[in-house]
Amino acid sequence: MTNAMRYKGYTARIDYDDEDALFTGRILGIRDGVGFHGETVDELRAAFCEAVEDYIETCAKIGKTPQKPYSGRMMFRTSPEVHEQAARAAELAGKSLNQWAEEVLAEAARK
Numbered sequence: 001m002t003n004a005m006r007y008k009g010y011t012a013r014i015d016y017d018d019e020d021a022l023f024t025g026r027i028l029g030i031r032d033g034v035g036f037h038g039e040t041v042d043e044l045r046a047a048f049c050e051a052v053e054d055y056i057e058t059c060a061k062i063g064k065t066p067q068k069p070y071s072g073r074m075m076f077r078t079s080p081e082v083h084e085q086a087a088r089a090a091e092l093a094g095k096s097l098n099q100w101a102e103e104v105l106a107e108a109a110r111k
Contacts, residue, residue, distance in 0.1 A: 004028075005045060009068060010052050012036070014044065027051065029069025 003014045005025065012025040023044040027034040036051040038044035059066040078086075090100030 005048050007049050007052050008056075011069065012048050012051075025051075027055070027069075030055075030067040032067065 005012045005014060010030075011028050013028055014023060014025045016023055022037050022039060023041070024037045025035065025044060025048055032055065034051050034055050036044070036047035038047045056066045086101065087097050090097045093100055095103075
């Protein structure tokens, strides 16, 4: 089971508020706060699609390019030892560090 919805390249995290008997969602990976809600899954999905469309339309109205989540570029720091071990593992696998890291991250993200 997943607590996410996807539409037009955007992903939303879905939560359930038992007290209000309401599903709530928030678009992930963009700086702007875009939320939505619904009492049923169908209402929630419609509200999510409407929120994405409204976000794109609002950005166009104010002359802003809508932020697309997750460009595919990741920058992070690690210790020199981990860097060396990862580079060695990639080389032994006959892959670039980027190829190797993508495979390892994809496998870990599926778990």
